[in-house]
Amino acid sequence: MPLTGIQIFKLLPKTNCGDCGVPTCLAFAMNLATGKIELSRCPFVSEEAKVQLQEASAPPIRPMTIGTGPKALKIGGETVMFRHEKRFENPSGLAMLLTDSLSNADVDARLAKFNLLKYERVGLTLRPELIAIKETTGDAGKFEALVSEVTKNNDGGIILMSDNIDILAAGVKACADQKPLIYAATKDNWEKVAALAKTNSCPVVAKGANLEEVADVTTKINQAGINDVVIDSGSRTIRQAFQDQIIIRGSALTKKFRPLGFPTIVFPCEMTQDPMMEAMIASVFIAKYGSIIVLSDFQGESLFPLLVERMNIYTDPQRPLATTQGVYEIGAPAEDSPVLITTNFSLTYFLVSGYIETSKVPTYLLVMDTEGLSVMTAWAAGKFVADAIGPFVKKSDVWDKVKHHKLIIPGYAAAESGGLEEELNGWEIMVGPRDGALLPGYLKTWKP
Amino acid sequence: MAIEIPRTLYSGKIKTLALGKEGKSVSVGGETSYPFYLFEGEMPNPPKIAMEVWDCPPEDWPEAALEPFADVSNDPVAWAKKCVNEYAAEMLCLQLMSTDPNGLDRSPEEAAQVARKVADATDVPLIVWGMPNQSKTEEVLKAVAEVCQGKQITIGPVETDWHKRVGAAAIGYQHTVIASSPIDINLGKQLNILLGNLGISDQQIMIDPTVSGIGYGIEYAYSVMERMRMAALTQQDEKLQFPIVCNISKETWKAKEAKITVEEDPKLGDTKKRGILLEAISAMCLLLAGGDILVMRHPEAIRLVSRMITELTKTE
Numbered sequence: 001m002p003l004t005g006i007q008i009f010k011l012l013p014k015t016n017c018g019d020c021g022v023p024t025c026l027a028f029a030m031n032l033a034t035g036k037i038e039l040s041r042c043p044f045v046s047e048e049a050k051v052q053l054q055e056a057s058a059p060p061i062r063p064m065t066i067g068t069g070p071k072a073l074k075i076g077g078e079t080v081m082f083r084h085e086k087r088f089e090n091p092s093g094l095a096m097l098l099t100d101s102l103s104n105a106d107v108d109a110r111l112a113k114f115n116l117l118k119y120e121r122v123g124l125t126l127r128p129e130l131i132a133i134k135e136t137t138g139d140a141g142k143f144e145a146l147v148s149e150v151t152k153n154n155d156g157g158i159i160l161m162s163d164n165i166d167i168l169a170a171g172v173k174a175c176a177d178q179k180p181l182i183y184a185a186t187k188d189n190w191e192k193v194a195a196l197a198k199t200n201s202c203p204v205v206a207k208g209a210n211l212e213e214v215a216d217v218t219t220k221i222n223q224a225g226i227n228d229v230v231i232d233s234g235s236r237t238i239r240q241a242f243q244d245q246i247i248i249r250g251s252a253l254t255k256k257f258r259p260l261g262f263p264t265i266v267f268p269c270e271m272t273q274d275p276m277m278e279a280m281i282a283s284v285f286i287a288k289y290g291s292i293i294v295l296s297d298f299q300g301e302s303l304f305p306l307l308v309e310r311m312n313i314y315t316d317p318q319r320p321l322a323t324t325q326g327v328y329e330i331g332a333p334a335e336d337s338p339v340l341i342t343t344n345f346s347l348t349y350f351l352v353s354g355y356i357e358t359s360k361v362p363t364y365l366l367v368m369d370t371e372g373l374s375v376m377t378a379w380a381a382g383k384f385v386a387d388a389i390g391p392f393v394k395k396s397d398v399w400d401k402v403k404h405h406k407l408i409i410p411g412y413a414a415a416e417s418g419g420l421e422e423e424l425n426g427w428e429i430m431v432g433p434r435d436g437a438l439l440p441g442y443l444k445t446w447k448p
Numbered sequence: 449m450a451i452e453i454p455r456t457l458y459s460g461k462i463k464t465l466a467l468g469k470e471g472k473s474v475s476v477g478g479e480t481s482y483p484f485y486l487f488e489g490e491m492p493n494p495p496k497i498a499m500e501v502w503d504c505p506p507e508d509w510p511e512a513a514l515e516p517f518a519d520v521s522n523d524p525v526a527w528a529k530k531c532v533n534e535y536a537a538e539m540l541c542l543q544l545m546s547t548d549p550n551g552l553d554r555s556p557e558e559a560a561q562v563a564r565k566v567a568d569a570t571d572v573p574l575i576v577w578g579m580p581n582q583s584k585t586e587e588v589l590k591a592v593a594e595v596c597q598g599k600q601i602t603i604g605p606v607e608t609d610w611h612k613r614v615g616a617a618a619i620g621y622q623h624t625v626i627a628s629s630p631i632d633i634n635l636g637k638q639l640n641i642l643l644g645n646l647g648i649s650d651q652q653i654m655i656d657p658t659v660s661g662i663g664y665g666i667e668y669a670y671s672v673m674e675r676m677r678m679a680a681l682t683q684q685d686e687k688l689q690f691p692i693v694c695n696i697s698k699e700t701w702k703a704k705e706a707k708i709t710v711e712e713d714p715k716l717g718d719t720k721k722r723g724i725l726l727e728a729i730s731a732m733c734l735l736l737a738g739g740d741i742l743v744m745r746h747p748e749a750i751r752l753v754s755r756m757i758t759e760l761t762k763t764e
Contacts, residue, residue, distance in 0.1 A: 082678070084671040117715055215449040238759040243487050250454035259449060276721065280752050283729040287736050300717025304705070305725045308663035309733060315667050347665040354704045358508070438550050
């Protein structure tokens, strides 16, 4: 459990020197307890106290970064079991498996795919983050060459997988500056793997046959000086792997059990041969606590659904996703195309633009910033009402593009039509349907 | 190193409902833990999948979804039989799309007759689902309840605005109701209380939290369902201890991403498999949040989700 301010105070020098920027040791202790200040600001704290305090103040699940640079993947740092309790912090990283038994052409094709499969959605780029390179041939030179090849024109983070310490070392040599995640330290080889990781400042996966064994390994490599650890619980059946994920997070959060207070890695690619089932298994671990999910390959038809699922589950419940305000052209609208207005709640935008696309009627869609609220909520909150909509519509340059002055408003904002006719002198205000699903029918019969 | 397994303190239990005709009934609910947390409690009745049947030929289904039913799409009875005989459906959900006032606008009586024929033709539990957010649905569901007397079907969505008369019909004709609320735990609970006050027994109520698919805000339903389960299981909130029904397939197949062809956007991959996974992964998320019955469409998506249910519940 985290220490209280008073417990922390007892471990401090109690000199009230003020060097930390806070007048008294008690005030410093209080700030430390609430995470407002770092322990390192106190120059006089004893080594012994430092160890005790750092242990107690560390986050229950260690946050860390895989890879380097702006696209490095953040994992760990989770604080809740259910997203509504606060939010899930770091979306599961998706990794593509590459083995050294693949032909050069296959490797090239997969790397090209890795770079290609990115999707734009609500102003975000959805993309996979990692490449897991696995040794299967026992050939260190081959492995090293493959790792070099991957690092050449790829910005994905790297996971190096081998049972052989020399081969792992060869892999690390080829990409040490990228801080690859080393897979894996086990009860048998942890000393050597920890040494390799320590020399190169790399994170390490601790793997065991079960959680007890994993906890032993994480403890040992921690003691050997490795802080950035990722857990592979070893389970490859769906039920057990699912249960492990819940127990790992629960132990870390509710029991503050340090040996399991780390992000996790899961391997749907080792749980089934069927690519469709693999996607299903991955979808479970996106929702239930997998920090890194390794897939045998990426295909658009399964990667896209997983990425949108991930976006949804990791959305901050306190901050709705919003779309940028502006004029959206759907189809190829012309001067006699309809003009619709809606709010910038991203779901509203998706649904409305989706229905307009379905209608196949080229349309201008005005999206107004309502702080991410839906039509009904924004209307009720006074953010999507005549005196706000009027000026926004007037200013829009859409009226240079169409030759009519007709504006279609959502059915749920029908009450604003009178007010809008006053605000927008010379415009004709038309009330569209309440349900977006009825938009195609409405648009098909619409005449300028 | 010994691991002390953290355990949730459960104090409640989801009610068990027997759906369908006597002798052929299927039990749902009965959970004593969060979904698939089988190291903490039980899931005596694994979640069920109700195969979707429309009462009129679908016009906007993507080819992949229509293909398995192309030969029966204009005959709800044949469609229902195909689901049961060919795809071994454990339940059915007849969607009364023909009653849409902005579509075919069929009369409540006509729709009820079709429901009756489907109920007569099959033995698995039947859900009859009207159009949401339509005042006409009240008349439709009342007619269905009456015409299907003795068939012990499930009717929905029953919304707060008109729960009384549909609820009364359900009591009178002994059907189960699906209490439908707009993604809001408090409104959901309130409707369950109102239905209880009306005299509907706890064995005749299920919850529709209103769901959407991945990419279209599934997180709202996901969290509302998780909160419902938390209240039901750990806070003894009796008015939320009902099985949850998720009418999901309609939502996923209408999304534009289920229709875009691989030629139009190669990055999205195979159209058919993508449509199947959009449905199956959405369903999987809802199962993890607490769904007891999923209304689903594509036989392959159903196969995937069924296998996941088996995998997550099987003993080694």
